[in-house]
Amino acid sequence: MRFHGSIFAEEWTPILLSRTGLNLSHLFFADDLVIFNHIDLFYSGLLKDYLSNFCELSGHNVNARKTNVFFSSGVNESLRNTLNGILGFQEVNDFGHYLEVPLFHRTVTNSILDFLVERVRSRLSSWDAKRLSFARRVTLAQLVLLSIPSYLMQSTIVAKGICDSIEELARQFF
Structure with a gap:
């Protein structure tokens, strides 16, 4: 399972990706998951719990080495470090490549x-x-x-x- 995005929210509402685009909260493709959301300490803990519950019920595991978090540019360094500590995932500065794109x-x-x-x-x-x-x-x-x-x-x-x-x-x- 791959995990990208700014993932924390005050409410679990979809994110508008552009002014005229679709609202998205997540994307699934094969065995990859991308979650989009706003920044919040409380909901980062909830997200960690949701992922743990999903793994326990489904028998799947989140590979922490292949799981990444991407923060938008407005998130300060101390909040990033705190959220990374809660989730235990690696922070990346860009989205990288998917299927060589x-x-x-x-x-x-x-x-x-x-x-x-x-x-x-x-x-x-x-x-x-x-x-x-x-x-x-x-x-x-x-x-x-x-x-x-x-x-x-x-x-x-x-x-x-x-x-x-x-x-x-x-x-x-x-």
Whole structure:
């Protein structure tokens, strides 16, 4: 079970993730759980109890080494330390990656997405284009190179400049 988010609340109410977005209190995916909430000492203890009860009833365990807490920028250091002590989870400064897709918690810029261009460039450097026919180069570019950003594009708007850079690399490969 993975655990991310600012998780403490005065009430167990959902969090509005954006002005026009959905209210969310948690997300489940396979064996992962993400809980969103406001900061509060009392409810951090309740959350710890809820997780303990869930584990006792279900037979599952929370892996504290793989379980993380992410606090928003306005939470002071002493409160963070207190809450981390109650929960016993590791604090992280970003959401990391999930299924190899970075989970962003700030504005996505071109510099953040440069890893896509670098991934395409590294894939190209491992191929010997001179030994491939034109049709094989086109097939490789379409199936492999241009599919690299498509998975991320399902959840994130990728800037046109990043897409243009990837297409330019593919054209040079031809």
